[in-house]
Amino acid sequence: MRPSLGKTSPVTLITPYMEELKMRNPRTLISLLAAAGVLGAAVSLRAAETAAFVGAETCAGCHAEVAEKFAKTFHGRKAKSSDKLKAGCESCHGPGSLHAAAGGDKNNPGFATIKNLKNLSASEQSAACLTCHKDAKQLMMWKTGSHATNDVSCLKCHSVHAGEGRKSLAARSQGETETCLKCHRKQKADMNLASHHPVPEGKMFCTSCHNPHGGIEGNLKADSLEELCGKCHSEKLGPFAFEHSPVADGCNNCHVVHGSSNDRLLVMPQPAICTTCHWKPHSQNAAAPGTIARISGKVRCTDCHMDIHGSDYQKHFKP
Numbered sequence: 001m002r003p004s005l006g007k008t009s010p011v012t013l014i015t016p017y018m019e020e021l022k023m024r025n026p027r028t029l030i031s032l033l034a035a036a037g038v039l040g041a042a043v044s045l046r047a048a049e050t051a052a053f054v055g056a057e058t059c060a061g062c063h064a065e066v067a068e069k070f071a072k073t074f075h076g077r078k079a080k081s082s083d084k085l086k087a088g089c090e091s092c093h094g095p096g097s098l099h100a101a102a103g104g105d106k107n108n109p110g111f112a113t114i115k116n117l118k119n120l121s122a123s124e125q126s127a128a129c130l131t132c133h134k135d136a137k138q139l140m141m142w143k144t145g146s147h148a149t150n151d152v153s154c155l156k157c158h159s160v161h162a163g164e165g166r167k168s169l170a171a172r173s174q175g176e177t178e179t180c181l182k183c184h185r186k187q188k189a190d191m192n193l194a195s196h197h198p199v200p201e202g203k204m205f206c207t208s209c210h211n212p213h214g215g216i217e218g219n220l221k222a223d224s225l226e227e228l229c230g231k232c233h234s235e236k237l238g239p240f241a242f243e244h245s246p247v248a249d250g251c252n253n254c255h256v257v258h259g260s261s262n263d264r265l266l267v268m269p270q271p272a273i274c275t276t277c278h279w280k281p282h283s284q285n286a287a288a289p290g291t292i293a294r295i296s297g298k299v300r301c302t303d304c305h306m307d308i309h310g311s312d313y314q315k316h317f318k319p
């Protein structure tokens with residue numbers, strides 16, 4: 001049913017959603033029709049006060065293409081079974097009777113009663129999504145997270161109407177990393193350096209370490225840096241019989257995380273990374289690195305001090 005455009009008689013006003021009402025509640029329809037016939041002016045006034053829900057069929061009458069595409073999206077598919085989405089389009093756009101009745105006439109005051117989330121402020125956009133998603137575990141820290149506090153709304157990363165199924169929501173399979181790198185230029189450059197976490201290779205994601213919806217510090221997916229690194233590199237954390245104290249102090253004493261031009265994500269190349277703290281290694285004995293290196297061909301400090309993160313066997317971290 002395609003409502004006629006441009007006419008303003010009270011009956012035309014309600015025709016767009018007559019079918020819908022007929023299906024849902026025949027008595028309302030009858031009383032509306034009666035009112036329209038007898039007290040036409042009163043109805044249009046009342047209509048201007050409060051919009052009512054008309055159902056997705058009515059929206060589809062004019063927004064056929066949008067509706068067809070929406071049906072394939074994740075929300076679209078869920079709309080069939082989820083209570084939260086049972087109002088269809090209007091679960092997000094608000095009740096649409098006045099908009100529908102405006103018949104596409106932008107000058108009709110009813111037209112703009114439909115909520116276009118694109119035109120809202122960042123915090124209003126997010127609030128609209130959160131009406132249904134506020135209880136999601138991932139979103140618990142949203143309000144204090146650096147995206148919310150920097151006006152990055154849900155819509156910067158998620159698209160409700162684009163794409164099909166779960167993918168439409170900037171999920172991992174579809175350009176998630178690219179979404180992040182659109183804004184995070186420094187991390188993009190870092191990830192191109194010789195040593196980096198294998199994000200560009202697609203073996204991991206920004207979200208392997210970060211929760212884009214907020215986190216304790218730096219949106220990290222852990223309570224601390226060490227806990228985070230330990231999730232994937234637990235063997236470096238110890239405890240060891242012989243600890244290397246800067247390791248327990250923080251992986252970032254020696255490593256950067258996104259990318260480095262030095263081997264192994266090191267802050268500095270060897271031996272400088274070691275000699276900043278051990279400014280005169282081997283000073284008390286004959287085994288000066290230079291001497292041993294010449295004899296043995298072992299040139300890096302960690303060629304000999306291999307268990308640099310700590311050892312259960314040897315206090316000098318040699319295997």
Ligand code: HEC
Pocket residue numbers: 003016054055056058059060061062063089090093095096097099100101102103104105112114115116117
């Ligand atoms: C009588 C035809 C008609 C009906 C019915 C209709 N719309 Fe629209 N709608 C339009 C036209 C025309 C526009 C402006 C052109 C466009 O953006 O496609 C529009 C624009 C919109 C916009 C953008 C508004 C803006 O401020 O830019 C939204 C959102 C929208 N409609 C949602 C809905 C929803 C939800 C429903 C069902 C409740 C609905 N429409 C029913 C004709 C209709």
Ligand code: HEC
Pocket residue numbers: 056059060063066067070075088089090091092093116117118155158159160161162
């Ligand atoms: C889960 C929430 C949600 C549902 C359900 C939803 N929309 Fe939207 N809609 C949005 C958001 C968010 C936008 C803002 C732009 C975007 O993300 O594409 C939008 C934008 C629009 C626009 C304006 C596009 C523009 O370019 O200005 C129209 C028209 C529209 N939706 C129609 C519909 C129709 C018709 C339905 C039902 C078939 C529907 N929407 C269901 C969230 C929703």
Ligand code: HEC
Pocket residue numbers: 074075078082084085091092117125128129130131132133154155158159160166169
């Ligand atoms: C009217 C309720 C409602 C609104 C408003 C709503 N959603 Fe949803 N959304 C759902 C439901 C229901 C699901 C299905 C999964 C579930 O039950 O949590 C879902 C699923 C999702 C998922 C996928 C979850 C997954 O498990 O993969 C994302 C992402 C999402 N919504 C983002 C948004 C964004 C962004 C907005 C704001 C534009 C929004 N939603 C607005 C009801 C809503």
Ligand code: HEC
Pocket residue numbers: 126127129130133136138139142147152153154155156157158170171172176207212213
């Ligand atoms: C900075 C980008 C970004 C912003 C902003 C963002 N999201 Fe997400 N969201 C993602 C990514 C990426 C994923 C997939 C994460 C993953 O798989 O770990 C995701 C996943 C989700 C999921 C699915 C969670 C699950 O457990 O499967 C929901 C629901 C969701 N987001 C809703 C929202 C809502 C609501 C907002 C706004 C309040 C929002 N998102 C803001 C990037 C973002």
Ligand code: HEC
Pocket residue numbers: 146147150152156157176179180181182183184206207210211212217218219220
């Ligand atoms: C629309 C732009 C935009 C997108 C897209 C975006 N961000 Fe952000 N992000 C920001 C802004 C702005 C800030 C706050 C300023 C800053 O720290 O750069 C920020 C901050 C962060 C922070 C720093 C947290 C802190 O407190 O130091 C992390 C981590 C982050 N974003 C991760 C991500 C991830 C992961 C994605 C992709 C899922 C993503 N961002 C997508 C704009 C964006």
Ligand code: HEC
Pocket residue numbers: 177180181184187188191197199204205206207208209210218220225228252257258
């Ligand atoms: C292996 C884990 C890991 C991965 C993968 C990762 N990050 Fe980070 N990120 C961190 C840690 C840890 C910090 C905090 C750094 C610090 O405090 O020294 C951080 C900090 C940030 C910050 C805050 C500014 C800064 O540099 O300190 C932003 C923004 C950021 N990351 C974005 C991203 C983006 C975008 C991606 C994907 C391209 C990404 N991160 C991938 C662990 C990671």
Ligand code: HEC
Pocket residue numbers: 194195196197198203204208209225228229230231232233251252255256257263264265266
């Ligand atoms: C989600 C898992 C994950 C987390 C969390 C993580 N890493 Fe990694 N890390 C990896 C993977 C995967 C590689 C690549 C291993 C490979 O190529 O064999 C890697 C490689 C490295 C490398 C070697 C890089 C090179 O050039 O060979 C260093 C150093 C490193 N990580 C340090 C850290 C530090 C420090 C943290 C905490 C800030 C951390 N990682 C957090 C998964 C993780």
Ligand code: HEC
Pocket residue numbers: 226229230233236237244246247248250251252253254255263264266302303306308309
């Ligand atoms: C005192 C400096 C220092 C600290 C602190 C440190 N590392 Fe390392 N790490 C190194 C050096 C040096 C290498 C390179 C070893 C080599 O190439 O022989 C390395 C290599 C690595 C590698 C890649 C090589 C491998 O063995 O898999 C990972 C992963 C790693 N470190 C994780 C961590 C984590 C996690 C922490 C914090 C718990 C940490 N590092 C703290 C110095 C340090």
Ligand code: HEC
Pocket residue numbers: 244245246253254270273274275276277278301302305308315316317
């Ligand atoms: C941030 C400072 C720092 C950095 C960087 C550092 N160390 Fe250490 N290292 C220490 C401290 C502190 C100790 C404990 C000193 C002590 O017990 O006398 C230690 C202990 C050691 C020991 C054992 C010494 C002993 O007498 O038991 C060796 C071997 C060692 N470091 C090698 C290295 C090498 C090789 C590197 C470079 C990959 C390195 N360290 C980087 C601070 C550092």
Ligand code: HEC
Pocket residue numbers: 271274275278280281282283284285287289292293296298299300301302303304305316
């Ligand atoms: C060829 C092997 C080798 C290389 C290369 C080497 N070391 Fe050692 N290092 C040793 C041995 C063996 C000992 C133990 C000496 C001893 O038992 O008298 C030692 C002891 C140490 C100690 C503890 C005692 C002391 O003299 O302070 C530190 C600290 C140390 N090395 C740091 C370094 C640093 C930093 C480098 C790189 C600049 C380095 N080493 C390179 C073999 C090596």
